[in-house]
Amino acid sequence: MDGNTDPRWDRLIRDGMVHGSLYYDDQIFQEEIEKIWFKTWVYVGHESEVPETNDFVTKTLGPMPVLMVRDRHGEIQLLLNRCPHRGNAVCVQERGNRSRFTCPYHSWTFANSGELVNYAFPEGYAGVDKTKLGLSKVTRVESYRGFVFGSMAAEGPSLKEHLGGAIRTIDQLCDNSPTGEIEISAGFLQHRTRANWKFILENECDGYHPAFVHSSIFSVADSAIGDLYGDKAVAVTRAFGNGHTEVDPRPEFRRRDVPMSWFGTTADKLPDYTRQMNEAYGEERARQIMIDGSPHVMIFPNLFIAEIQIFVIQPVSANESIQHSTAIQFKGAPDINRRLRQQTMGSVGPAGFLLADDTEMYERNQRGLEIREPEYLFLKRGEHREKRDEDNHLIGHSTDDLPSREIWKHYRALMEAK
Template identity: 85%
Template sequence: MEGGLHNPWEKLIQPGMVHGSLYSDELIFKEELEKIWFKTWVYVGHESEVPNTNDFVTKSVGPMPVLMVRNQHGEISLLLNRCPHRGNAVCVQHKGNRKSFTCPYHSWTFANDGRLMNYAFPEGYAGTDKSGLGLAKVPRVASYRGFVFASMAQDGPSLEQHLGGARRTLDQACENSPTGELDLSAGFLRHRTRANWKFILENECDGYHPAFVHSSIFSVADSAIGSLYGNDAVAVTRGLGNGHTEVDPRPEFRRRDQPMSWFGTTADKLPEYTAQMNAAYGDERARQIMIDGMPHVMIFPNLFIAEIQIFVIQPVSAVESIQHVTAIQFKDSPEINRRLRQQTMGSVGPAGFLLADDTEMYERNQRGLEIRSPEYLYLKRGEHRERRDDDGFVVGHSTDDLPSREIWKHYRTLMEAC
């Protein structure tokens, strides 16, 4: 089945079934860049990564490198990391503090708000208008609760419209911080995988695999997390609209009725954090927040909040992706932050268990698609027990394929759009 601009999407994406070429066709990948990565809202970074004036970090919109800068005016802007002269990257550092960027090729210098300040041997540019030769900017930048998103489209839905039902999960994450703020400045690990980005997207809220793929870490760590993903689980999967999905474990944690069970501990083992939460929210509300815990949500197309860490998916090609991962930190809460960092390293660090398991599965999936039969992947688990919750969102069992089905519905809508 041929890929490209004239794909019969109704054949490639059918109810509960998707064609294997969607994970490997380079023409489809190029079309995804135009219709998803360069058109919709994409997560870029967090305000806490550039706390001071003139701070910057290198980020990406899809495969395209950008600079997230808190410029001289204290505003966060996103600059495309490409010199207008010959296309060289004007900055190759991962992060730092600069008032300006100088291209290493021909020494064009730009202010950190994008303006061209000067170029080497300026007599060669006599009469040139510099105003149109600055660094290009991402057309639309918006943030919600400190999470910074970008859209390469000049117009379209607002960020809040894009987030829709997923806003609640970002609120939930921030509520777990006594200050109501997260800190994502601990530094990112980068994991490259030979797999299509959508295998990662689907996996993040797939509750069918953990009992098998992650059985070793659950047994070694004596973790109760595995109980969220079994036949008797009361946790649910949910489609939040616009391709956003979640595994919602709150029903299970509320059944346990134990603050900090989500973190595999008890409140008495984190006395400073518990005192901070009680002071911030009052004892009753703090107890409920610490029972519900952090969200497990995949915000389409690239932001995954996995309780104690976040993943950012970066597509590189049709068959290669990078996952950027960092520990979530609660602003001004050193006691729990230390444990958040330790557990993140144990699960997704260079010698961690969890991400190694998943990456092996992604790459096996990708290799498996070289086998041409059957043509379609089967995603119908739990179709018969889908239901609507009180907010009108589609809900299923924690082990159902509902998240994948919701992702592919939204994906098809985007790809069929003009």
């Protein structure tokens, strides 16, 4: 065995099996913050959330509070929400528009590009170099089609390298907008759950549970979504590498060959949107986009694009997480946007069943790990039928454990890295 290899990982992560302590051990959680959340690319927000100069929203990078700002120069900044004087938050507003932030404790004031502008009673700071006392920033910031990611690591892969093949799913989402752009403007719901963040991460592309956990909402809504997750389904799971996974229902939608079936409707019921798509892409391409629909993809470690909404995972502790959810809006398409908001409220809103169902399962899983036997969770479903697609990505049946296995493979590589 390599002398530099931590022997814990041979014990904790085996072929198709993971140790239960990975979901509840406090020390492991702290290591994850350092080796995953502060080293890889993490989704923070969308450019449309700060459309105007001096707009800001409060966000997080892992557990760390961040201000996403469009500064006075029109540039996107990710500022750490901590005054360098005594550590107080310089802003407690959820969103707004301001060119400066003033710490409420001792009135240090900062430009929205991070520089220290002034402090109260400046005569007490004679000779101090203000240029060294600005707000800290997320080390690297990049965006792709409006999705803003940050990394605290000074060096590492570019965002495009990190996203790899999963870029296709972001493109697929944006192509469903007649303008090629989406907006995040409907406001977020926050769902706190007493469960480890990795249960959520794995669940988002777990196609084995919907037929059982969500059977009530599928029956009440007379939804055909359940057909994507049966044993006869032709939908597939896919691993893009770097921990990114998807459930790809396009084979099923293409078999149906009905535009907007993915959205549970037909094109004639959204005439304005259909007209806009035809004008933007041409009838043939628009028809294919409206058949394929929006993606169902989990961008490691925290961005879940769930066809009509996005979820952002925030780790709080080894046994607590927050999901931030909102409806996706297609820029310039008001008729479908209204329905996107309504369906999001119905599925993951305060009275919705979908997220309530999942949260109940997360918390039961977390409580179940208090029972220490068996030590390992079994993730081998579908190993025998994995194969490669035309892009050399691993794929499996929509009900297989392929996404979890590939997530854990990437997780181990990050946790073992020096």
